[in-house]
Amino acid sequence: MKINSAAVIGTGFIGTVHVESIRRTGVHVKGVLAGNAQSTQAGATKLHVDKAYESLDQICEDKDVSVVHVTSPNALHYEQVKQLLTAGKHVVCEKPLALSAKEGSELVELAKKTGLVNATCFNTRFYPMVHEAKHLISTNLIGAPRYVKGHYHQDWLTLDTDWNWRLESEKAGELRAVADIGSHLIDQIGFVSGLKVSEVFADLHTLVPVRQKPTGPVQTFTIDSTSVRESVTMSSDDAAGILLRFSNGARATISISQVSSGRKNSINWEISGPDGSLAFDSENPEQLWIGHRGRANEVLHKDPGMLSPDAARTAFYPGGHVEGFSETFRGLFERVYEDINNGTQSNSYPTFADGVKSLEITDAIAQSSKNSAWVKIS
Structure with a gap:
């Protein structure tokens, strides 16, 4: 399966680093999602991406997006990653993977079940x-x-x-x-x-x-x-x-x-x-x-x-x-x-198991x- 494009959740310091680094791999960044409509639009303009997503659901439904990078505040990681995996998206998640090892273990099991590529960003x-x-x-x-x-x-x-x-x-x-x-x-x-x-x-x-x-x-x-x-x-x-x-x-x-x-x-x-x-x-x-x-x-x-x-x-x-x-x-x-x-x-990079x-x-x-x-x- 060839990557069509990527999306990034978060447009702050680390979200911006992800966007710039994704581009350097040759992968297209289609759009971003931030904490509210205003910050999402500002981030999309600043980062010169095509799409300012209105919701996580919209990312999950976008068939052009193969992989999603999660750089949102820590408390959001568990639910966002869970929804993305369920929607069939490969995920790169900033650390911590979740707020507890129990939550992280659930994400490891879901990733195994779906067979999707997963990474914790111990860059x-x-x-x-x-x-x-x-x-x-x-x-x-x-x-x-x-x-x-x-x-x-x-x-x-x-x-x-x-x-x-x-x-x-x-x-x-x-x-x-x-x-x-x-x-x-x-x-x-x-x-x-x-x-x-x-x-x-x-x-x-x-x-x-x-x-x-x-x-x-x-x-x-x-x-x-x-x-x-x-x-x-x-x-x-x-x-x-x-x-x-x-x-x-x-x-x-x-x-x-x-x-x-x-x-x-x-x-x-x-x-x-x-x-x-x-x-x-x-x-x-x-x-x-x-x-x-x-x-x-x-x-x-x-x-x-x-x-x-x-x-x-x-x-x-x-x-x-x-x-x-x-x-x-x-x-x-x-x-x-x-x-x-x-x-x-x-196994050449840190996965969700390393996050746990x-x-x-x-x-x-x-x-x-x-x-x-x-x-x-x-």
């Missing part, structure tokens, strides 16, 4: 040097991973006047920083290392207890100093410290923060084994650090001709031509679309922080 796996790190660990360069440290730090919610729908639990769910960005870090560590999380111990922090919410609309990563505001008491996590135990006995210490001034979007990890270490930082994505005990450390630069085949497949430009955030979406989407076009299931694994971990993190105790992953 950060698709930095070329992340794929190369996975290859190097799989070839035993550093030995079996036994200790991991990492952080995902941002600063866009540092001020009490910073606001976004992710701060509203009825739209985003109980967790915020952990669900929004921590899930990416934990997924990426698992993807690279092959380690499976077995237990978690978490301490979630609400460091900005009262925020000044604008009474008008706000887009992600924008600061508006002119809006009339109202004070809102916060309960979701601005930051978190998390300990992980893995099924093979390995350990990890990770930090999550959306209030770290100067850190715009830093995914940083270091994975150590008995024979060496590997380290990556998304703010310097063209390099992979290789650490040694008894000789000089190395820095591997991105060059498709020097990478393993799977990593080279995610590199779209020659060495020295910097690739970043937007290319990670393209790398994921190309593999999803290849499966749709070929009628295959390649992430939800099981974040559910356990929330429980651990409430109970101040280790929690096993179900």
